[in-house]
Amino acid sequence: MDYQKAIQxxxxxxxxxxxxxxxxxxxxxxEFLQILLNQFGEADNLDMAKIDLSEQSLDAALDEAEMFSFFAEYRLIIVENVQFLNANSSQKLSTSEEKRLLDYINNPNEASVIVFVIPFDQVDKRKKLTKAFQKQTAFIEVNPLKEQEVSRYIQRYIEGEQLNITREASQELLVRVNYQLTEAMGEISKLKSFSLTGQPITIDVVRTLVPRTLESNVFELTDAVMKKRVDKAVQIYQDLILMKHEPIALHALIISQFRLIIQSKLLNQQGYLEADIAKELSVHPYRVKLALQSGRRSNLKPLAEFYDELIEVDYHMKTGVGIKETHFYLLLTKLVSLA
Structure with a gap:
């Protein structure tokens, strides 16, 4: 079901x-849950239950859904951390639980509204239960938005709040949060507070108030390396060390970034589009876009060879071979030789 239609x-x-x-x-x-809550009236008249399936059973959720309210027209039941539709989840249902759930979604209590929250971007579509959920419930996808969709959403919000923010500042905000909507909305609250001073939100204000994510810094680091901008790469790495990031953890993120570059490049060569790659690898579409841009500068073979070197260095770092802080500088000489 389309998200906007569901809200309407x-x-x-x-x-x-x-x-x-x-x-x-x-x-x-x-946002959807809040809009749903608003339809149930004032908090004092709200008959609501929250069930966390990582702590409680599905039977407890269905027990709540089958009850009738004594003081409200509807009961609202929010079931969080639903994982049993995932392929490799440890959250399993018994035969009796699955049967009871199927019976309920086929014949629900019309005096209750129950919401199953699945915090993942993929489910096992082969499962009978998944097919039943897709067919019998209002199945609303809230997967990470594409770059243009996030940009449009933020722009609409800025206009609705009448924030005095420059175009360059808005763009800088999106870059700093890797075009991730949840992070962007969190940072906008800081900018709204600043706007109360009456001053415009400029790019310098965003750079002061909105920190780059660690992942964003690591991408900038690997991008500098791929462009053979050694001085910039060294500066970023040193800044991250000064920010108390552990060399081993940084190296793991660098490995992850190069893995994404290689995987995206391979899938792109097989005809996959950016959105398809993002779904296949379960990563944000904007990360795929950046990975493909970086990968275009190098051939696959030297990238793969260097990736093997990264894995070997990772082993050395974790087993105490050499000085952790200097491994990156030693690797730079090989990085800049990528074709």
């Missing part, structure tokens, strides 16, 4: 008995 239906009071929110975009999850 809820605002009109057209409630479904069973919702499934599927995807890792936390902000959209919370």
């Amino acid at each position: 239906d809820v605002k009109k009071g057209n409630l479904k008995a069973v919702y499934t929110i599927f995807g890792s975009e936390l902000f959209l999850q919370q």
Whole structure:
């Protein structure tokens, strides 16, 4: 079910008995739940239960859903951390639990609204239960948005809040949060507070108030290396060390970035588009875009050879061979020789 259509239906009071929110975009999850809550009236009159399946059983959730409220028209039951639709999840249902769940979603209590929250971007579509959820519930996807979608969402929000922010500042914000909507909305709250001073939000304000994520810094580091900008790469690495990031942890992120570059390059050569690659690798589309841009500068063979070297250095670092802080500088001489 389309996310925007689901929100419009809820605002009109057209409630479904069973919702499934599927995807890792936390902000959209919370936005939908808040809009749903608003339809149930004041907090004092709200008959709601929250069930966390990492701590409680599915039977407890269904028990709540089958109850009738004594003081409200509807009961709202939010079931968090639903993992049993995933392929390799340790959260398993017994035969009786699965049967009871199937019976409920096929014939729900119309006096209850139950929401299953699946905080992942993929489910096992081969499962009978997954097919039933997709067919019988309002199945709403909140997967990470594409770069352009995040940009449009943020722009609409800025206009709605009438924030005095420059185009360059807005772009800088998105870059600093890797075009991740949840992170962007969190940082905008800082910018809203600044706007109360009456001053415009400029790019310098964003650079002061919005820190780069560690992943963003590591991408900038690997990108500098791929462009053979050794001085910049060394400066970024030294800054990260001064920020108390452990060399072993930084090296692991560098490995992850090169792995993504190689995987994206391979899939792109097989005809996969950016969105398909992001879904296949379960990463944000913006990361794939940046990885493909970096990968275009190098051939696959030297990239793969260097990746093997990274793995070997990772082993040396973890077993205490050499000085942790100097491994990166030794690797730079090989990095800049990539074709």
